[in-house]
Amino acid sequence: MALGSPSTAADETAPSRRAPLRLPPPTTAGEEEGDAWLDKGPEGDSAAANATSAGVAAALSAMHAAAAAAASSSARSPALAKGAKETTACAEMTPSDEPGVAPEPSPDQRPPPPVHVLPAPLTRSGVAALLRDHLNAPLAVSDVVRECDPPVLNDLPQNPTKVMRVAHEKIHVFPFKDVRKCWLRAWVEGSLARVGEVLENDEEEAGDWVTEVVRLVDMALILAGGVGREATCEWIFAMLERMLEQDEEARERPAKRRKGSGGNDGDYSHRKCSSGWNMPDNFPSSTVRAPPLRNPIPRHENLSLEAFQAHLNTAAGSPNSTNENSLGDLPEPIIITGALDHWPAISDPSRRWSNPQYLMRKTLGGRRLVPIEIGRSYTDEGWGQGIINFGEFMRKYMFRHEGQDGNNDEASDNDGGGGDDDDGDDDESSRTGYLAQHDLFAQIPSLRADIAIPDYCYYATPVPTRPPTTKNATPPLPPGHPSFPLLNAWFGPAGTVSPLHTDPYHNILAQAVGRKYVRLYPPGQRARLYPRGVGPDGVDMGNTSEVDVGEAMAVLEGWDRWSPSPPDEGAEEGAGGRPSEAEAEAEAEAEAEAEAEAWAKGEDLKMRRFDFEERWPDFAGVTGCFEAVLGPGDALYVPKGWWHYVRSLAPSFSVSFWWD
Numbered sequence: 132m133a134l135g136s137p138s139t140a141a142d143e144t145a146p147s148r149r150a151p152l153r154l155p156p157p158t159t160a161g162e163e164e165g166d167a168w169l170d171k172g173p174e175g176d177s178a179a180a181n182a183t184s185a186g187v188a189a190a191l192s193a194m195h196a197a198a199a200a201a202a203s204s205s206a207r208s209p210a211l212a213k214g215a216k217e218t219t220a221c222a223e224m225t226p227s228d229e230p231g232v233a234p235e236p237s238p239d240q241r242p243p244p245p246v247h248v249l250p251a252p253l254t255r256s257g258v259a260a261l262l263r264d265h266l267n268a269p270l271a272v273s274d275v276v277r278e279c280d281p282p283v284l285n286d287l288p289q290n291p292t293k294v295m296r297v298a299h300e301k302i303h304v305f306p307f308k309d310v311r312k313c314w315l316r317a318w319v320e321g322s323l324a325r326v327g328e329v330l331e332n333d334e335e336e337a338g339d340w341v342t343e344v345v346r347l348v349d350m351a352l353i354l355a356g357g358v359g360r361e362a363t364c365e366w367i368f369a370m371l372e373r374m375l376e377q378d379e380e381a382r383e384r385p386a387k388r389r390k391g392s393g394g395n396d397g398d399y400s401h402r403k404c405s406s407g408w409n410m411p412d413n414f415p416s417s418t419v420r421a422p423p424l425r426n427p428i429p430r431h432e433n434l435s436l437e438a439f440q441a442h443l444n445t446a447a448g449s450p451n452s453t454n455e456n457s458l459g460d461l462p463e464p465i466i467i468t469g470a471l472d473h474w475p476a477i478s479d480p481s482r483r484w485s486n487p488q489y490l491m492r493k494t495l496g497g498r499r500l501v502p503i504e505i506g507r508s509y510t511d512e513g514w515g516q517g518i519i520n521f522g523e524f525m526r527k528y529m530f531r532h533e534g535q536d537g538n539n540d541e542a543s544d545n546d547g548g549g550g551d552d553d554d555g556d557d558d559e560s561s562r563t564g565y566l567a568q569h570d571l572f573a574q575i576p577s578l579r580a581d582i583a584i585p586d587y588c589y590y591a592t593p594v595p596t597r598p599p600t601t602k603n604a605t606p607p608l609p610p611g612h613p614s615f616p617l618l619n620a621w622f623g624p625a626g627t628v629s630p631l632h633t634d635p636y637h638n639i640l641a642q643a644v645g646r647k648y649v650r651l652y653p654p655g656q657r658a659r660l661y662p663r664g665v666g667p668d669g670v671d672m673g674n675t676s677e678v679d680v681g682e683a684m685a686v687l688e689g690w691d692r693w694s695p696s697p698p699d700e701g702a703e704e705g706a707g708g709r710p711s712e713a714e715a716e717a718e719a720e721a722e723a724e725a726e727a728e729a730w731a732k733g734e735d736l737k738m739r740r741f742d743f744e745e746r747w748p749d750f751a752g753v754t755g756c757f758e759a760v761l762g763p764g765d766a767l768y769v770p771k772g773w774w775h776y777v778r779s780l781a782p783s784f785s786v787s788f789w790w791d
Contacts, residue, residue, distance in 0.1 A: 246369045252377050255340070258370050259330035265363065266323055274359065276316035283317060291324035302354065315355035322351040323360055326367060341371055342498050342520070349500035352574055353518065365576065371495055410487040410497075414644070414782035415530060419625050421648055421760045421780055422690045428651070428759040428767070433469035439768075440590045464651050464757055464773060467587070467766040476581040476643045476784075477763055484581065484784050485644045485763070487525060493578055497522020501574075504565045508628045510663075510675060519564075528564030529624050529782055565627045568787075571620035579618075585639050585766060588616045588790045592637050592771070621785040626693070629777040631660065631676035636789035638769040642761040645783030650680060653755040654772035661747055678747055680776040686740035687751060693778070761785075 243265045249257075267288075270276065277284070286293050298318035302310050326347050329340055348364050351357050357364040431438070443462050475482040482489060491497045499521045506514035519527075572579035617636070621629075625645075633654070640649075652660060663672035685691035744751065760780065761767055769775055771791065 243363065243366050246366070246373050253370060253374050255330050255333065258374075259327055262323070262327050262330065262363075262367070266320070266327065274316070275311075275313045276320060276359070278311065278313035279317050287320055287324055291321040291328065294321035295325065312358065315358045318355045319351045319358055319360050322347045323363060323367075339498075341374075341495070344371065345495055345498040345520075346500060349574070350518075353500065353502065368495065375495060410491050410525060410530075412486050412488050414485065414487060415624075417625060417781070418646070419778075419780040420692050421646070422684065422688075422692075422758075424758045424760070426757055428464050428466050428649075428757045430466045430468055434465075434467045434587075436586055436590065439467075439587045443590065443592060461654060461770045461772055462768075463653075464770065465768050466759055466761070467585075467768065468764060470585060470587075470766050471641055471643075471764045474582050474643065476578075479581075482581050487529070491522060491525070493575060494521040497525060499575060501566050501571065502569055503528075504567050505562055507563055507626075508630045510630045510672075524564060524566065531624075563624065563626055563628075565621075565623035567621050567623070567627070567629070568619045570618055571622075572618050572786075582641070582643070582786060584616050584618075584788060585641065587766075587768070588637075588639060588788050592791065616788040616790045619787045619789070621783070621787065623779060623783060625779055625781050625783070627779045627783070628681070629775075631678060631680050631774050631776040633674050633772055633774045634769075634789065635674075635771065636791050637771045639788045640761070640767040640769060640777075641786045641788065642763055642765045642767075643784045643786060644763060645779060645781040647761045647783055647785065648778045648780055649759050649761060649767060650776045651757045651769065652753055652774040654774070656753050656755060656774070659749045659753045660774055661750065676774065678750055681778070682739070682743060683747075683750060686736060686743045691736070 243261050246253075249261075283294055283297055294317055298314045298321060301314040302318060326344050329343050329347070332340075344367065348357075348367050351360070352364055434442075442465060445462075472478055476484045484490060497520060500518050501521050501524060502516065502518050503524055504514065504516055508514065572582070621627075631650075631652070661677040663675050663677050665671050665673075681693060759765075759767065
């Protein structure tokens with residue numbers, strides 16, 4: 132799917148209220164930079180978010196809205212065939228039509244030739260020539276990039292890095308929603324022209340030129356939505372994927388055949404292009420204990436579409452559905468099982484997302500860039516954001532405790548170098564990394580083909596019966612906002628936390644890999660959940676609770692065991708007989724230490740409960756709580772306005788489908 136232009140910022144309705152992330156300026160040829168760009172606070176702390184900067188957070192919020200708007204012409208109507216399953220990938224972008232306004236011509240109306248029609252083998256010089264011919268074609272008279280200063284356009288062919296620097300400055304001067312579209316176009320044009328330079332420069336033998344190409348194109352997508360060159364961006368990735376396949380095929384041939392194949396003209400040398408990531412074929416087995424469920428969410432096996440609509444229509448009869456603040460009568464949460472079994476991401480052995488090797492292949496050997504959160508929760512001090520390549524995310528955060536870190540010399544060389552970086556890397560990798568609330572499927576359409584939008588998302592949702600009565604009510608969607616599903620990926624290790632919050636959308640949270648614990652509270656309990664207000668940075672956090680649900684479960688319910696389950700080591704076989712005097716003495720000392728530790732923990736819990744109840748005295752009176760543990764294939768329906776807390780119990784991959 133083409134991403135489209137994020138010219139309309141969507142941060143006003145971004146459910147997480149995450150702070151914006153500042154991007155570094157582009158580097159010139161020969162400059163070095165690390166794999167991860169982390170947002171720096173005033174003292175250089177990579178975990179501190181700069182809430183005043185314009186940047187990636189707004190662009191990412193706009194990305195899924197732009198992608199959804201692009202597919203509006205092909206979105207299905209609610210009148211679906213019974214039991215229908217969506218099996219196609221995302222629809223291609225079509226220009227939005229306004230009454231009396233002609234569609235704006237796009238430079239990508241004539242994209243480069245498809246990969247499958249090009250003669251093999253593909254070479255750097257051949258791909259560079261095709262890309263140059265495409266980029267040098269005359270721009271449409273109405274192309275907004277012409278609104279840039281003439282010197283900027285004149286510099287494009289010979290100095291694209293300079294154009295990127297100017298565009299970078301212009302994009303970051305204003306709030307993202309106020310950035311002129313011409314500068315987004317300039318950023319994209321400069322990025323792709325720079326790609327052409329990298330492809331043509333056969334002297335770049337020392338570095339991984341594929342990684343540099345991926346970085347340039349992904350930043351064109353992440354920062355500017357690839358505006359005007361969406362198809363070209365996808366074409367470049369398709370070319371690289373085919374060249375990676377060529378490289379793999381070449382390595383599988385006998386050595387003598389490789390020697391005779393010829394290596395000139397920039398052919399795809401595996402030494403330069405293989406990323407070297409060596410991932411196992413499954414995620415770590417470590418899990419986090421799940422608490423006992425006191426009020427489980429009802430489960431329905433392969434619920435029919437008619438039954439789901441009936442559930443929505445009978446919402447008014449539920450004592451928990453009334454939202455005193457804004458949303459009128461709403462349905463209750465339910466879990467639908469069996470409805471995702473046809474997903475290749477779950478059921479196809481060759482495309483399962485539970486196989487890290489497959490995910491690495493779909494991200495060009497782990498080279499694709501992704502935005503991540505660093506820290507336990509976005510409400511914590513020291514939480515931050517960054518952009519990192521997918522393979523590095525896997526190594527640092529998904530496999531860090533297993534001794535399966537996929538490390539390699541090339542990756543180490545690209546970390547920035549120097550002893551100081553090593554210390555920083557250790558500190559960073561000791562924290563949780565989370566690929567959260569990102570439209571990964573607009574960025575990597577081939578992953579989108581592994582899933583399907585549940586048909587439930589196309590059915591009519593309840594209409595509020597009363598207008599909002601408090602200033603903290605969930606804000607309405609802006610005019611013209613897409614009402615059909617918006618997709619987001621949630622991928623991370625065990626222990627990731629989404630704090631208690633509410634969203635302005637109905638949501639189906641589909642679990643593809645791993646297990647997650649979820650707890651939900653009805654909208655009418657809002658006052659007892661202590662919503663946050665506007666922070667000192669001006670960010671409205673009214674959709675997020677001040678209460679740490681994990682702490683509440685510890686002090687009010689006695690559940691404080693969010694630690695990994697110990698491995699089943701089995702019974703040790705000894706020589707038999709009675710323990711020696713030394714062994715008995717050691718056992719007695721261990722028991723005494725355990726008793727002392729338990730007493731201290733009990734006293735600590737008493738103090739924590741006292742502090743908790745003093746700070747949030749009304750939380751203990753919350754009613755209507757639901758709980759569940761989601762596993763692969765489960766689809767949780769979260770009605771709009773319901774507060775929910777989510778904690779991963781194992782390495783986990785989920786997809787949320789928001790609609791209204």
